[in-house]
Amino acid sequence: MAFILKYSLKVALVMLVFFLLVSCYSVRIVSTKGAPMPTEQFDRDDWYRDKMVVEIDTIIKAGITVDDITFRVLKEGCETGKLFSVEYKNTFGGSLLYLVTFGNKRKVKLKYVCMKPEN
Amino acid sequence: MATTTVFNKTEWDTLHKNGPFPLKQLYITRLEGKANLPSSIARYNDAALEIQRLLKDSKDHNEGFRAYGSRWSMSSIAHQHDRVHQNNLMNLDINIFPENIHPQSLYDASNLYFFECGNTIKEISQKLEEHGKSLKTTGASNGQTIAGCISTGVHGSALGVGAVQDYVVGINLIIGPRPEDNIYLERHSKPALNSAFAQKLNARVIRNDGLFNAALVGLGSFGFIHGILLEAEDLFLLKRYVRKIDKQVALELSKTMDFKNSTFTIPAEVDAQGKPLRPYHYKVFMNPYTNDRDYVVEVMYKKPYQLPYPDPFSTIQKSIYKDLIYLFIKISEKFPASIPWFIKRLETQILPAVNEETIGTLYETFWDAAYQGPAFACSVGIDSRDSEKALEVISKMTKKEGPIPGIFAMRFVKQSDATLAFTKFPITCMLEIDGILWTKSQNLMSLEDYGKRMIEVLQQNNIPFTLHWGKNADWGFLNLVGHMYGDQAKIWKKYRSSLLSEDMVKLFSNDFLDTIGLSDFDAEHSEDMIASMLEG
Numbered sequence: 001m002a003f004i005l006k007y008s009l010k011v012a013l014v015m016l017v018f019f020l021l022v023s024c025y026s027v028r029i030v031s032t033k034g035a036p037m038p039t040e041q042f043d044r045d046d047w048y049r050d051k052m053v054v055e056i057d058t059i060i061k062a063g064i065t066v067d068d069i070t071f072r073v074l075k076e077g078c079e080t081g082k083l084f085s086v087e088y089k090n091t092f093g094g095s096l097l098y099l100v101t102f103g104n105k106r107k108v109k110l111k112y113v114c115m116k117p118e119n
Numbered sequence: 120m121a122t123t124t125v126f127n128k129t130e131w132d133t134l135h136k137n138g139p140f141p142l143k144q145l146y147i148t149r150l151e152g153k154a155n156l157p158s159s160i161a162r163y164n165d166a167a168l169e170i171q172r173l174l175k176d177s178k179d180h181n182e183g184f185r186a187y188g189s190r191w192s193m194s195s196i197a198h199q200h201d202r203v204h205q206n207n208l209m210n211l212d213i214n215i216f217p218e219n220i221h222p223q224s225l226y227d228a229s230n231l232y233f234f235e236c237g238n239t240i241k242e243i244s245q246k247l248e249e250h251g252k253s254l255k256t257t258g259a260s261n262g263q264t265i266a267g268c269i270s271t272g273v274h275g276s277a278l279g280v281g282a283v284q285d286y287v288v289g290i291n292l293i294i295g296p297r298p299e300d301n302i303y304l305e306r307h308s309k310p311a312l313n314s315a316f317a318q319k320l321n322a323r324v325i326r327n328d329g330l331f332n333a334a335l336v337g338l339g340s341f342g343f344i345h346g347i348l349l350e351a352e353d354l355f356l357l358k359r360y361v362r363k364i365d366k367q368v369a370l371e372l373s374k375t376m377d378f379k380n381s382t383f384t385i386p387a388e389v390d391a392q393g394k395p396l397r398p399y400h401y402k403v404f405m406n407p408y409t410n411d412r413d414y415v416v417e418v419m420y421k422k423p424y425q426l427p428y429p430d431p432f433s434t435i436q437k438s439i440y441k442d443l444i445y446l447f448i449k450i451s452e453k454f455p456a457s458i459p460w461f462i463k464r465l466e467t468q469i470l471p472a473v474n475e476e477t478i479g480t481l482y483e484t485f486w487d488a489a490y491q492g493p494a495f496a497c498s499v500g501i502d503s504r505d506s507e508k509a510l511e512v513i514s515k516m517t518k519k520e521g522p523i524p525g526i527f528a529m530r531f532v533k534q535s536d537a538t539l540a541f542t543k544f545p546i547t548c549m550l551e552i553d554g555i556l557w558t559k560s561q562n563l564m565s566l567e568d569y570g571k572r573m574i575e576v577l578q579q580n581n582i583p584f585t586l587h588w589g590k591n592a593d594w595g596f597l598n599l600v601g602h603m604y605g606d607q608a609k610i611w612k613k614y615r616s617s618l619l620s621e622d623m624v625k626l627f628s629n630d631f632l633d634t635i636g637l638s639d640f641d642a643e644h645s646e647d648m649i650a651s652m653l654e655g
Contacts, residue, residue, distance in 0.1 A: 030487075032483075033245065034245075035239055035241050038205070038208070040124075040126055040145060040147055042131065045136070045492070047489055049134065049490040050134055050189065050262070116207075116208070116210070117208070118210070119153070119159075119162070119209075119211045119212075119235075
């Protein structure tokens, strides 16, 4: 019995990890005009390697009556206030959180790059 | 005042991770805000003073100093182990008016544009488009800064145009901390701007063909390039076709450039007699590990700019999981025989889609190239007439001694006047091997060894060649620069030593220049060499 329980737990864990992995994807929208703000960092190894990126990874307590939420682009990391690209990441955990809290808690994972200042 | 932020670092790297290289300090200069200093010329001059302050500080501390833009070079040409200056926030542009033109100039004022060093090809293209103008050519993408492009010889595949440096007609160099170290340089045989304009920049004018041509592809070592005057042209469209054609036809075209008498025809691109037109751009893609009967070629024809035309951008762009690429490389390092199989599988991702047709401006055609993981690129320049032979011997070596995780391509560029331009042949074929950076293993040769073998094989087959300054090669190969450029390399050094003081020659040198033997001061230089040959 103990063996079956242990085996089932393992299978459940593997399935959970699998669903967590496949339920995580991102989509990026990129401007065809303008140039991205460069960075002085050399350590990234992704699409943002040569760009100054602002990352938001937070849970917003919205309240169940709230429909949409607006994020304002602040000056820090974005002196032009103009967007070059925005990436939104959807996760299984985020969707689950939204469901079980009836929309009260919303996980937000965003990455955005601003335009380089024009002189 | 323009302000410079200093970052203490221990390492510096290229965009494509070809390093890391040691570093002490990174400098980033930001211009004074428009609100405080509305005049572009005032802000430009203010930035020049800031650069001179940095040069003085580096000189006083006996440190080297090197400017770079976007870090796109894969060789270590942009690196300096003491101090590097990232100048891509210095992106002013200054309008040129008919009253700024030299009385003997043959340039049309409406085609001349002055850009500060840190403007990228993308930014320049957008600014020109606002005036109904376009660059004449670019590289295959748009992220490089204009100063970086000309310093390293960035090119496209424009048969009748040349590389980026070939439409530059004036250069503003800062060669030291003194007021007289601010220089505006152009050709005396092709003057562009008058001295009154140079005075506005507080610059001393030198009009001298030899000096200009030496400084044009200056390898980042002829001083700090602060501004560039370039000749643009009216906005145009490029009609692009991708076709699969018989290998022999593709190679014959590469060798002869005789499009008119070729069997390769695109029905819409023929003259009144039905003969094929000469394209603006011709590129051939080759997978060295297959014996395909056909090659994929990309040709483009210049068209007048007219609206409307379909949007050349596809909405969705997909890229492969980087982890998959890393896995492929790890397997390749262990089992090199798997490389051809992997490359065949990735062909659809690497090569353009056959029968694809697009139309767009130069800016839209050669758009963003996103970072896709550590990469290498080797690029040799040969006379187009030697292209088939060079391809044959390098492919043979690659198959026999490799394989390596890369794919071949050939682009074709008109001859440059720059003293150290690698596009030195009447039409230079740039034979490129691009791919994913790998680590040497017991079974897989290193990139350094591959670079060395490329040079050896070309020498053994008596094929004259050059190497792209911004790409991977065995730069320490014995007498490499002498072999490629002969006396031109000596002339380049003489001009550099005539223009720069000995301490500034040292300050603007780096390990790359040491390696290729171009960093030393030539004491036998002559001041007459750099005399201005034309007033006005």
